[in-house]
Amino acid sequence: MVRRAIERHVGTVTSATAVAGGQNNHLAAVVHGGVSGPVFVKAVRGISRPMRFLRNEITAGVLADGIAPAVVFSEEVDADDRWLIVGFEYLPGRPADLTPGSVDLAVVGRTLDRIGALPAPGIRGLHERWTVPDWWSRVRDAAPAVAAGWDVERMDRWAALAPAAVEGDRLVHTDLHADQFIIGTDGTVHVIDWSFPGAAGPWVDMAFMVIRLVDAGHSPAAAEAWAAERPSWTSNGDALTAFAAFVAGLWTYRAVTDGADGPWVQAARDYAAWRVGVAVG
Template sequence: MVRRAIERHVGTVTSATAVDGGQNNDLAAVVHGGVSGPVFVKAVRGTSRPMRWLRNEITAGMLADGIAPAVIFSEEVEADDLWLIVGFEYLPGRPADLTPGSVDLAVVGRTLDRISALPAPGIRGLHARWTVPDWWSRVRDAAPDVAAGWDVERMDRWTALAPAAVEGDRLAHTDLHADQFILGPDGAVHVIDWGWPAAAAPWVDTAFLVIRLIDAGHSPAAAEAWAAQRPGWTPDDDALTAFAAFVAGLWTYRAVTDGAAGPWVRAARDYAAWRAGVAVS
């Protein structure tokens, strides 16, 4: 059924190669054959958050034209359940290298500049999603050892300021990291996986990249110095501290409650500690 839907749009499929990292989809594969060359196909079964996220990727393909993968086709199919099937342009390339001294940092910065200049009509504001003011208290309740050494009440006060700090009307990806940048052999750069776009202040995506730069080996000061070269980098110190406190609290809570852990969580805490002047071992 899914194959037939795909072939209605691209012609006869001769082979398909599964793509790693498609955990939010029931199908993620590069489909070969047909009349248009390889196509990257994602499909989700059943009305759910992953289906909403896939719809968001369709929207982003229009709002971030030339940056997000172009949408070749999308179709809903009713069989044993509702399926959403989306075909994206296939983008060969490699992820970005964010380590200190990498030549990729310049092109990543220019890509951020392009995204931060885009409007976000009809996209929900990040400030409306960031409604929890006490992530740090929740971390302490769930894992007291992880919160040890932090002034939880102070971090919650910073966290509560984050929604107002990030409010804006520019398009934000909100989940940028090295693997989301595809650097093509022809020099083209694209950004993939637009499942969580938001309207936000123009500096927000760059602030998310600051955390990833720290994870890649930059000091917090060096990461912010890199960010300060971006024309959309307009936050004041309080806005950045509120952002860092919110993200570190949120990511840490997810890590201790559902196992969504990774080195980026530690990097987020390191950034929040540096911003808030906290000495944590």
């Protein structure tokens, strides 16, 4: 059924190569043999959060034209469970290198400036999603050892300021990391996996990237110095501190309750500690 739907749009499929890492999709593959050449296909089954995420990627293909992958086709198929099947332009390339001294850092910065200049009509504001003010208290309740050494009340006070700090009307990706950038051999850059877009201030994606730079080996000060060279950055230190406290609390809570852990979570805590001036013991 899914294959027939794909072939209605791209012609006869001769082969398909599965793509790893598509945990939000029931199908993620590069499809070969169609009249338009290779197409990257994602498909989800059933009305669900993953289906909404995939719809977000369709929207991003319009709002971030030339940055997000273009949508080749999309179709909903009603069967026992509804399927949403989307074909995106196939973008061969490599991920960005975010380590100190990488030549990719300038390309990443320019791409973030391009995204930060885009309006976000119809996209829910990040300030409307960030409604929990006490992630740090929740971390302490769920995993006291992880919260040890932190002034939890102080962190919650900063985090409570984050919704107002990030409010804005520019498009933000909110989940940027090295693998979300596809750098082609001709130097073109695309940003993929727009499952969680939002509307926010133009600096917000840059702030998320600062955390990823810390994860890649930059000091917090060096990561912010890199960001400060870009026009989409903000000089509002309180906004950055509120952002850092909120993200570190949210990511840490997810790590201790859902297992959504990784070195980026420690990087978020390191950045928050630096911004807030907390001595972690």
